[in-house]
Amino acid sequence: MLNALTPQAPDKILALMAAYREDPRDTKIDLGVGVYKDASGLTPVMRAVKAAERQLVETQDTKVYTGLAGDPAFAEALSTLVLGDARPADRLACVATPGGTGAIRQGLELMRKAAPGATLWLSAPTWPNHPAIAKHLGIEIAEYRYFDAETGGVDIEGMHADLSRAKAGDVVMLHGCCHNPTGANLTLDQWGQVADLCVARGLVPFVDIAYQGFGDGLDADAAGMRALIAKVPEALIAASCSKNFGIYRERTGLLMAIAPSAAELKVTQGAMASLNRLNFSFPPDHGARVVSMILTDDALRADWAAELEEVRTGMLGLRESLAAALRERTGSDRFGFLAAHRGMFSLLGATPEQVEAMRRDHGVYMVGDSRMNIAGLNAATVPLLADAIVAAGV
Numbered sequence: 280m281l282n283a284l285t286p287q288a289p290d291k292i293l294a295l296m297a298a299y300r301e302d303p304r305d306t307k308i309d310l311g312v313g314v315y316k317d318a319s320g321l322t323p324v325m326r327a328v329k330a331a332e333r334q335l336v337e338t339q340d341t342k343v344y345t346g347l348a349g350d351p352a353f354a355e356a357l358s359t360l361v362l363g364d365a366r367p368a369d370r371l372a373c374v375a376t377p378g379g380t381g382a383i384r385q386g387l388e389l390m391r392k393a394a395p396g397a398t399l400w401l402s403a404p405t406w407p408n409h410p411a412i413a414k415h416l417g418i419e420i421a422e423y424r425y426f427d428a429e430t431g432g433v434d435i436e437g438m439h440a441d442l443s444r445a446k447a448g449d450v451v452m453l454h455g456c457c458h459n460p461t462g463a464n465l466t467l468d469q470w471g472q473v474a475d476l477c478v479a480r481g482l483v484p485f486v487d488i489a490y491q492g493f494g495d496g497l498d499a500d501a502a503g504m505r506a507l508i509a510k511v512p513e514a515l516i517a518a519s520c521s522k523n524f525g526i527y528r529e530r531t532g533l534l535m536a537i538a539p540s541a542a543e544l545k546v547t548q549g550a551m552a553s554l555n556r557l558n559f560s561f562p563p564d565h566g567a568r569v570v571s572m573i574l575t576d577d578a579l580r581a582d583w584a585a586e587l588e589e590v591r592t593g594m595l596g597l598r599e600s601l602a603a604a605l606r607e608r609t610g611s612d613r614f615g616f617l618a619a620h621r622g623m624f625s626l627l628g629a630t631p632e633q634v635e636a637m638r639r640d641h642g643v644y645m646v647g648d649s650r651m652n653i654a655g656l657n658a659a660t661v662p663l664l665a666d667a668i669v670a671a672g673v
């Protein structure tokens with residue numbers, strides 16, 4: 280049986296990480312893998328997470344199974360953080376999942392079960408796991424234009440034109456904030472336009488929100504999505520706690536489904552719990568419990584929000600200094616989009632040859648499509664990166 284398997288294509292980011300590790304230059308810069316790093320290159324455990332974990336060790340008296348949907352307190356706390364005032368309590372079904380990826384996977388399985396012939400529309404480009412999971416599940420995919428390489432912003436006309444070809448019942452994947460890999464995001468007004476298009480054409484939005492709090496702040500990052508869900512009859516939302524709580528390996532996520540009316544809620548919730556049962560039974564609980572402890576305790580929550588804000592403003596500062604360093608070196612503002620982008624990533628717009636030249640000549644490691652993890656920079660490496668970008672003729 281196993282001899283029928285064919286090798287998997289090597290993971291490009293893992294290969295990049297290995298090449299970085301082997302590079303002896305002490306000026307090398309790792310902008311590859313998508314995790315937050317502080318100025319010293321570490322991905323720390325957040326203070327509130329440590330405190331909640333300590334409390335949990337002291338107080339938890341059982342590790343018996345949770346429900347198939349996970350702990351209801353987690354679903355309530357996280358869905359409130361994500362959906363805010365737009366949370367439709369009587370139409371909201373939730374299941375905890377292994378990370379945001381698990382929420383996307385479960386959401387796509389739900390889509391396939393409910394609408395077997397529907398197409399999934401993905402932004403061009405998008406996080407590669409979106410098409411990979413959809414293809415694995417046999418879901419038809421189509422792309423809508425999203426990134427305007429000329430301006431570094433969103434091609435809203437192209438997006439509108441492409442989504443106008445979608446058929447009623449198709450699903451549109453949207454990044455809630457901090458678009459990965461481009462860093463370019465819809466404005467509040469553009470979210471409204473996308474919502475109107477979904478309503479007019481009967482499209483179902485599926486929002487992937489993995490970086491809430493990394494862009495403009497916890498509420499600002501969710502504002503567009505909240506405006507959208509206030510308008511559309513139904514929606515799916517996949518939330519990840521990996522980045523904003525820094526609990527990558529705890530695998531903490533939540534799939535939310537907004538049903539068209541309270542009447543469909545029970546069936547929707549049942550279908551989601553059953554999909555959990557079929558894939559992994561009970562979702563992981565440790566990270567979920569830590570998150571709900573933080574969100575429901577005033578002191579822990581305030582400390583977490585303050586630390587997240589330091590992370591966010593640190594990345595914004597790096598964006599601004601990189602844009603300024605490039606302005607200084609090129610005498611133009613054509614890299615100004617780097618300061619306008621939000622989140623951990625920006626698509627630089629370099630060719631694969633330029634990406635290779637930056638790696639060879641300057642030890643700058645970024646993904647081949649020129650996605651840069653801004654959190655991989657610090658005050659000392661910003662000028663080095665700016666030099667490399669200019670030298671490569673980007």
Ligand SMILES: Cc1ncc(COP(=O)(O)O)c(C=O)c1O
Pocket residue numbers: 313377378379380381406454459487488489519520521522527531532
């Ligand atoms: C766009 C996007 N969605 C979802 C995720 C899911 O992350 P996780 O499964 O680690 O929670 C990521 C992580 O890189 C991401 O970039």
